[in-house]
Amino acid sequence: MPQNTPSFIAYDALVDLLQAVFTRAGTSDSVARTLAQNCAGAERDGSLSHGLFRIPGYLGSLKSGWVDGCAVPEVEDVAPGFVRVDACNGFTQPALAAGTPLLLEKLAENGVALIAIRRSHHFGALWPDVEPFARRGLVALSMVNSFACVAPVGGRKPVYGTNPIAFAAPRAGEDPLVFDQAASALANGDVRIAAREGRMLAPGSGIDREGQPTGDPAAILNGGALLPFGGHKGAAIALMIEILSAALTGGNFSFEVDWSKHPGAETPVTGQILILIDPERGTSGGFAARVETLLDRVIDAGQPRLPGDRRYALRRASARDGIPVDGALLRDLQRMAGRSPAEPLFEVPLKAGAEADAATATI
C-alpha cells in the first residue's frame, strides 16, 4: 500500500488510538478520553480543521508545559441558574463535562441556565459542545474566544480571536439543527491549511502586517490578521463573543493570551460561555415540530442544504465505511501511541454487497 493511500478507520478505533496518543503525551486518562472523542468526532464529520490536523498543536502545548493535561476542573454553584467552572489551566471540554450535571439540574429547575468556564484551553470544534444538549431536547448557545488574530473593522492590529459561536436546537424526527461558525471571515485552521497548501483566500479575508487587505494566508499569519465576517455586523458579533466568553467568565481576552515563554504552545487559554434553554417552557410543547415547520420553509425557498447536513452525511458515511485517514498520518499516530503499525486497529462493518471495498478498508 503506497504511503499516502487513506485507510478507513472505525470511530471507536480512532478514539482508542488518539486516547493512547494523549495519554502518552501526559494527560490523565479522562482528559485523554474526552479529547480523543472530540478530535475523532471532528475527523469523522469532516471538520478536518479541528480533527487530526490539530494533534500536533495539542501535543506541542502539552510538551511545552503551557497546558495542564491532568487538571481537575473546579465546579462552583454560584446561583440557582449559574454554574462557574475554573478549568485550572486544563482543556475546556473536561471542564464543560465536569459542570454539565449541575448545569442540567439547574436547567430542569429554572428553564434557563448558564455555565461560565475560565482558565480553559479550547482547541476543538465548538459544535460537539452543543449538539448533545439538543439531542436531549434543549436549545444550546455557546461562544468561546481564542487568541488575537482578528482585527476590528477599520483596525490595523488583531484584537479578537476567531471567536466561534455554536447553536443547537432539536428537530422533530431528525438530527438536531447545529451550526458552528467563526466570527472571522475564515476559521484559523482553514487559514493554516491554505497556507500549507499554498492556496490564496478570498480577497479581504484579512489584512497584512501593514494593515492592508489581503487574501494571502501567509501574510495573514505572519504579522497580519484575519477580518471579521460580514463587515461591521460580524465585528459586533466578534466583540459580543469576546465579552461573553472572557469578561463574563473571568477568562483571558484573546489579546491577553501570552504563550511567548512556551515555544510550541498552540492552545489558547481563555473562557467559554454556554447558555441552555428548555424550549418547552416557552411553547407548552411542540418546539421541535415548530423548528421543522421553519426548516421546511427554508428548503422550499431554495436553500440547498441546512447547517450540519454535510456533517451528518459524512458521519453516516464514516459509520458505514470508516473514517478516511491518510496512511502516513495513521502510522505517525500509531507511533505516537506506542503501537506497532502492524497491529490491527479494528474492522469496519461490512456493507451488504460491498465486501471488496470493506476489505481494503480494513487494516
Added chain:
Amino acid sequence: MPQNTPSFIAYDALVDLLQAVFTRAGTSDSVARTLAQNCAGAERDGSLSHGLFRIPGYLGSLKSGWVDGCAVPEVEDVAPGFVRVDACNGFTQPALAAGTPLLLEKLAENGVALIAIRRSHHFGALWPDVEPFARRGLVALSMVNSFACVAPVGGRKPVYGTNPIAFAAPRAGEDPLVFDQAASALANGDVRIAAREGRMLAPGSGIDREGQPTGDPAAILNGGALLPFGGHKGAAIALMIEILSAALTGGNFSFEVDWSKHPGAETPVTGQILILIDPERGTSGGFAARVETLLDRVIDAGQPRLPGDRRYALRRASARDGIPVDGALLRDLQRMAGRSPAEPLFEVPLKAGAEADAATATI
C-alpha cells in the same frame, strides 16, 4: 419659516406630542406613553428609520384593526428563570415593560433569566429594549423576528424577517456598550427610505422577484427579498433569531404573518426573546472594568468608533439643541394630535453663549 426648515424639539415635548397622536389613534394611555418614548428616543438618537418615519405605519396598523392598541399583556411565571408574556395582539414594548419586574426578580435570584414574548407587534428599534438593563449593570441579549422579507442563502423567496439582534453590556464610567443590528444586509426601514429617495443600494443587498441579485430597493420591496448580511454565516444568525423569537416563544414565524385582510397594517405580529445575565455572578465583580479594558484595546487597534457612539453623540446634541424635526412633519403631527400648530411645544434649554441658536430652536 419655510415649510421644510427643521424645528428643534425637546425630547419631553416630542414624547408628549406623540403620546397625543397615539391616544387619538385609539391606544390606551399607557401604550401611547410607551410607544411615544420609544419613537421619540429613536428620533433623538438618529435612529431615523425607527423614529417619526414609523408613525404612519403605527397608525395604519391601528386604523386597520390589525393591532390592539389597548391590549393588556398577560404575564406568566413558568419557571424560576423563565417569564412568558402573551402580548394579546398588542405592541411588544408594553409587554416587555409588563414582564420586566418579574424578570428582574428572577435575575436577582438566578443569575440568568429569560423573557419570551408572543403575539406581539414590534415596530421600533431594538436597542431601547436592552440599553436600560445595561444601565443597571446587567448584560442583555434580545432578538425579534418580523415579516418575511429576507431570503435564505441560495434561496429565491423570503422566509426570514430582518430579524434584529441587540446586545447591551455595562461599561465602567461610560454609557453602556449597545449594538442593534438586522440579520439582513440592510434594515427594512433603510430599504424603504432608499426607495423613497430613489437611491440604489449596494449590489447584492437583495434579490428581485426572479431571484436575481439586485441593489434596486424597489425591486427588493416589490416581490423580491433582502439577503442576510455576511453570506451563509449571517443566514445562520437569521435562522437562529427566527427560532428563538418565534419557535421558542410560541409566536408567529415571519412567514406566517398574514395581514392581507388588513389593508394599511404594517406592524408584524411575531415574538421576542430577551436573555438577561448578571455578569457579576461570573466575575466576582469588575465586569464593567473588564469590558473597558477590551474596548480600550479595540480603539487602540484603530477602530474609529464603538457601536452606540453615534447614538450617544446625537442624544447629547439633542439634549442640548433639541431634536431636529422637519417643519411640515411637525405640523402634521400636531394636526394628528389634535393641536394647533400655533400652540407652543416647549423650550429647548439654552446653551451658554448660544442664545441666538437656542432662540431659533424654540417654536
